[in-house]
Amino acid sequence: MADHRDGLPQGKKGNLLDRSADEQAVFQDPGLPPHRPRxxxxxxxxxxxxxxxxxxxxxxxxxxxxxxxxxxxxxxxxxxxxxxxxxxxxxxxxxxxxxxxxxxxxxxxxxxxxxxxxxxxxxxxHELVEERHDVVTEDQRAEAxxxxxxxxxxxxxxxxxxxxxxxxxxxxxxxxxxxxxxxDLGPLNLTPLRHTLWDQGVRLVRDPSGTPIKASDVTLGSTFHVLPENLMDLGHEEGYLDQKAKAVVLLMRLDPDIVTVTPGREDWNVDGIFAYSKVCTHVGCPIALYEQHTHHLLCPCHQSTFDLANECEVVFGPASRPLPQLPIQVDDEGYLVARSDFTEPVGPTYSQRVIAVNEMEEENGN
Missing domain, CATH: 1.20.58 (Methane Monooxygenase Hydroxylase; Chain G, domain 1)
Known part of the structure; x- marks a missing residue:
């Protein structure tokens, strides 16, 4: 006795391609549904x-x-x-x-x-069904x-x-x-990245309040986003945003015993208080993530990671050079101040090549 629940003789199972022509004929291609005009x-x-x-x-x-x-x-x-x-x-x-x-x-x-x-x-x-084929001959190109x-x-x-x-x-x-x-991602002339508003004796102030920071305010593991105090005197028409974008700094305090310091930079920090540029050396994104346990600074744009305990050397990501360090000291009133401007240009690494070429052209021109 045949079981027609699936349209096939009883006991016939398996892939449709393995069945006979008569069995396959039971399953007809329904074709495309009728077109409904809009x-x-x-x-x-x-x-x-x-x-x-x-x-x-x-x-x-x-x-x-x-x-x-x-x-x-x-x-x-x-x-x-x-x-x-x-x-x-x-x-x-x-x-x-x-x-x-x-x-x-x-x-x-x-x-x-x-x-x-x-x-x-x-x-x-209208729905269409057609086989895809390679366009090879001139006739086929003409058809295409x-x-x-x-x-x-x-x-x-x-x-x-x-x-x-x-x-x-x-x-x-x-x-x-x-x-x-x-x-607006950056100036066409990258030479201005060579210098910022930081200079000898310029106080470090909190962003955005503008409050000066004493060394005693910076506790172990703390982080401050700081600006040069002389930036607060600028208005928007005087380039406030441009100068801020170059001069922003991250200020942190670490245990001096775990920090590697290059000879000649021993006086660039104050009892483990370090200041580094906040501008990533990859494409210039602002760095704002600090992992206190690993002492790593992370760029949220492309995950470049800098080791704060090793002078912000790159340990991961596309950045190719460390973050520039701002030399700092303490003034007579106990406030943190800059010893000088950054000793190298801030910003993306590619800008350094442009700056070097511009300076060479200026020297040759003179």
Whole structure:
């Protein structure tokens, strides 16, 4: 007696390919489901509305990119646009951040949602099944070109100039804000990284309060984010942020017995209190992670790790040189002060080569 619960004789099991032709014939390829036309396929009015919606989304992307440039070039925090009052720099900064962030968001969101809406409502949605093959002969290349041309025709980009033109405008403007952001990653002329505001006798102060630090305030295992005291006198229009980015320092205290000190640097620390640049020597990210038990400083961007007990030598990650050390001492009032500026340029290692080339050109020019 046959058991037709699965359409096969009783006792027949195993892979379908191992069965006879008659047994395989029981399982027919159902094929693709019937195509269901969308509203835009049968209603020209709906298609026109969808076209306008796509164009509107691309136009929103264009507006977003323009807003970014308005914030980037038109709004300044130094008082050139707004009257100089106590609240003006803060208001300008908030407006600039709003325009920069909102502009990028609208620029990318508009073009992304627009393309998706275009594909879902106006581009052909018929399901196709075809074998993939290598394009080798000239005839096959010509066939591939014909397929690309067919795709362009079916997408409607040739007969829908409104969508085409707004897409071109959005696609051209959308990447430009990122070019501006890349430019702001650092100065084109890297020579200013050679010097910072640190100098002999400049006090170390807490960031952001500006409170001076005494050696007695720094306990074993503690960490301070510090700045040069003379930075507090600068305004935004005088380069406050640029100078701060170069001069930021991490201050820590270790047991002097576990620290290796290079000859000539014995007086660069104060009873185990060490100061090192906070700018990673890989690509310049701010280092802010300190593992007290291992005495390691970690960069959160690319996981470069520096050994504080061994003059911040690199023990892991892509950084290729130690963090520059700031020589420090104590003044007559017990406050920590710098002995001098950094003895080497701060920042990424690649900047050192640029600085060396610039200095050689200056010497040759003189």
């Amino acid at each position: 509203t835009t396929d049968v209603d020209s009015g709906a298609a026109k509305r969808a076209e306008r919606q796509v164009a509107l989304l691309f136009a929103i992307s264009i507006i977003g990119s323009i807003l970014f440039f308005v914030g980037y070039f038109g709004v300044r925090v130094d008082g050139d646009i707004y009257s100089v009052t106590d609240s003006a720099p803060t208001a300008a900064l908030r407006l600039q951040n709003l325009l920069l962030g909102g502009g990028i968001a609208l620029g990318m969101l508009g073009i992304g949602v627009g393309v998706v809406h275009w594909a879902r409502t106006l581009m052909p949605d 070109e014909q397929i690309v041309g067919t795709i362009l025709d079916e997408s409607g980009i040739k007969r829908r100039p409104l969508i085409r033109n707004t897409l071109i405008g959005a696609a051209v403007l959308a990447p430009l804000p990122f070019v501006g952001l890349l430019k």
